[in-house]
Amino acid sequence: MGVWGRLVRSEELFERAKRLMPGGVNSPVRAFQPYPFFTKRAYGSRLLDVDGNEYIDYCMAYGALLLGHAHPRVVEAVRAQLENGSLYGTPSEQEVELAELICEVVPSAEMVRLVTTGGEATMSALRAARGYTGKRKILKFEGCYHGAHDSVLVKAGSGATTFGVPNSLGVPEEVGRNTIVVPFNDAGAFEAAVKAHRADLAAVIVEPVIGNIGLVLPQEGFLETLREVTEAYGVVLIFDEVITGFRMALGGAQEYYGVTPDMTTLGKVLGGGFPIAAFAGREEIMRIIAPEGKVYQAGTYSGNPISVTAGLATLKYLRQSGRDLYAELSAKCQAIVEPLKVAVADAGLNLQVSHVASMFQLFFTEKPVYDYASVKTADAARYMRFHNSLLREGVFLPPSQFETCFISAAHSSADLDKTVEYIFSILERGVVN
């Protein structure tokens, strides 16, 4: 009998998986105690597991699925493209169309290179910035996650924080030494660090809204400070919009906050559920990429016609829907967080409710959350009790206090109402105290 009572097949699969794959999974964030459910199908706002249980999904593949699972527009476009081949190894017309669309809607994008994963995008953007400036060091913020490559696996969020390895083994010390880490939302510490390292500082990389230690918003003026200081010292400012791109607004966080970086990394929503990512930026910087320039970057699956087709279908749908869709997504998020905020204020619930656009997270702490240290005051075990109780009711939140919940266009008001009802019932029953 499965521990959850009704996850029998998932438990069996996890036992088999653990013998074959480290931790039984292919990405650490998917593992949780005592074992994760295994998904068989996904549609709209729902996941269906191998035991036949259905869940309202607020993980949405860690933010990738803004339109929901298996959106008909995306499915149809990809199905048609499959008949015409899945990988060409030559340029295609669709790539040009997608590049045009990205450069049209993302304020900082004058030129773009398509890659396959968000980690590849940040790795390449950082290399481009180093090549462009001829400098070695980069600056990142504590708790920001930029993918699983050496120079950014320092004080990293997401699974690295959940599993207690924000500084991974296997990253050579000399690589780590070139990564300067500063607390998020600390404009003074940031300016001082840039000044101190200016002779050798190539780039500043930041998630404009952190989605990888739960959800942490930039305080007023913080992003503007990043822009002013980097400009003053000739440092390349990279917004890692792998989560926020096309989600906070069509033009991402940079459109939402009105701050334009030099370079931007994109992924997740861009592919509508297919593997594609991109880095983009000022033409002068982007022309340093091979074969035009001397910074090497390449990939067999870069700009593959399946992912590009899915991306085009997604972005065209988003452009066509315009601001109405973003207003609708934001209203859906409000439908979940507003009753909670009222309860926190009126009943003194020991919670922080963080939200913006179609993203939210609850933190089990009495302290306001604004950076890595304040987020770490949250009781991660309590969050998991809350998570597991919701799972039993058929609601799937990301399985870590240090991840973010995502709303999609496919979530119905009935989904949202049910979710709020379950959340209150769990909190009232004191299950998570």
Ligand SMILES: Cc1ncc(COP(=O)(O)O)c(C=O)c1O
């Ligand atoms: C902000 C941010 N950057 C980069 C990445 C890495 O993307 P990928 O997992 O596609 O390599 C992630 C993944 O969660 C992310 O949230």
